[in-house]
Amino acid sequence: xxxQDTAINQDLRGIVPHDTTKLDVRFLFWWLKSIADVIVAxxxxxxxxxxxxxxxxSLQVPLPPLPEQQRIVGILDEAFYGIATAKAHAEQNLQNAxxxxxxxxxxxxxxxxxxxMEKSVKEIAAPTKGSxxxxxxxxxxxxxxxxxxxxxxxxIDNAVANEFRWGKSRFITPEKYRQxxxxxxxxxxxxxxxxxxxxxxxxxPNDIPTSINTKHICCITLDRKQCLPSYLHIYFLHAPxxxxxxAKHAKGAIMAGLNMxxxxxxxxxxPPIEVQAAIVKATDTLREETQRxxxxxxxxxxxxxxxxxxxxxxxxxxxx
Numbered sequence: 675x676x677x678q679d680t681a682i683n684q685d686l687r688g689i690v691p692h693d694t695t696k697l698d699v700r701f702l703f704w705w706l707k708s709i710a711d712v713i714v715a716x717x718x719x720x721x722x723x724x725x726x727x728x729x730x731x732s733l734q735v736p737l738p739p740l741p742e743q744q745r746i747v748g749i750l751d752e753a754f755y756g757i758a759t760a761k762a763h764a765e766q767n768l769q770n771a772x773x774x775x776x777x778x779x780x781x782x783x784x785x786x787x788x789x790x791m792e793k794s795v796k797e798i799a800a801p802t803k804g805s806x807x808x809x810x811x812x813x814x815x816x817x818x819x820x821x822x823x824x825x826x827x828x829x830i831d832n833a834v835a836n837e838f839r840w841g842k843s844r845f846i847t848p849e850k851y852r853q854x855x856x857x858x859x860x861x862x863x864x865x866x867x868x869x870x871x872x873x874x875x876x877x878x879p880n881d882i883p884t885s886i887n888t889k890h891i892c893c894i895t896l897d898r899k900q901c902l903p904s905y906l907h908i909y910f911l912h913a914p915x916x917x918x919x920x921a922k923h924a925k926g927a928i929m930a931g932l933n934m935x936x937x938x939x940x941x942x943x944x945p946p947i948e949v950q951a952a953i954v955k956a957t958d959t960l961r962e963e964t965q966r967x968x969x970x971x972x973x974x975x976x977x978x979x980x981x982x983x984x985x986x987x988x989x990x991x992x993x994x
Contacts, residue, residue, distance in 0.1 A: 701743035708986035779912040796938040809888040825851040826885040833876035857886040872932040905950040
């Protein structure tokens with residue numbers, strides 16, 4: 675309840691009941707919540723939406739006798755407290771699932787076993803020229819050279835979700851591709867974003883059509899006798915050693931200084947190939963379970979929100 679010395683600015687509308695012997699202000703509060711969609715739909719303004727005072731004054735409040743108002747308020751208060759408690763538990767369980775996943779990954783990379791070693795990304799790249807590369811710079815590839823179909827050009831949007839996804843369509847002609855063929859990406863290459871949204875990582879899928887990458891991405895072709903792409907993907911995103919190195923050397927709030935040279939020097943804690951495969955398999959299994967739980971909890975949260983709407987509708991349609 676606001677005190678007498680409380681003030682509001684022009685962004686708020688204060689409603690002061692004329693007669694509290696006929697109106698329980700909590701009833702008015704819940705009724706306004708029940709028509710929130712109507713109020714929002716009335717909002718105007720391009721940047722910040724607002725509702726005009728005449729509309730607020732025109733609202734017709736259904737007003738049952740005070741005891742009935744108090745009965746409805748009591749039911750809603752109790753029900754919404756229970757819903758809030760259930761949502762808090764679901765959100766905490768969701769956080770716990772993510773924390774368990776991260777804890778598993780951190781333990782993997784801090785408990786070294788026999789045959790583990792440390793190498794830089796440069797040392798585990800394929801022993802071929804251009805195995806670590808960015809895309810064409812400057813006049814090598816202009817926006818005006820993009821066409822509606824042809825050879826795909828991969829950008830930040832293809833890796834920003836930390837998994838490969840097709841995003842904006844960008845293509846070059848086969849003739850232009852022949853000039854830029856050295857920037858071709860291959861199935862299993864590891865992509866790391868180094869401009870814009872930096873530090874995201876994805877693996878090029880096996881069914882990739884002929885494509886090149888832009889200058890916004892560092893593309894790594896690995897020596898798979900030393901390192902599996904899926905292992906480097908997990909390591910880059912989750913290993914404490916990787917995160918500590920990037921935090922120390924990258925400049926800017928969101929790794930704005932990430933570059934190909936820094937990635938080349940990134941130290942990788944490297945177990946034998948068969949151990950890498952086992953780590954990837956265990957991580958994939960745990961990730962799937964975490965995603966299953968996340969989907970379950972998100973559905974529960976959505977159901978609780980729907981229950982709130984349903985209760986409000988029942989309360990002010992005489993069905994409660």
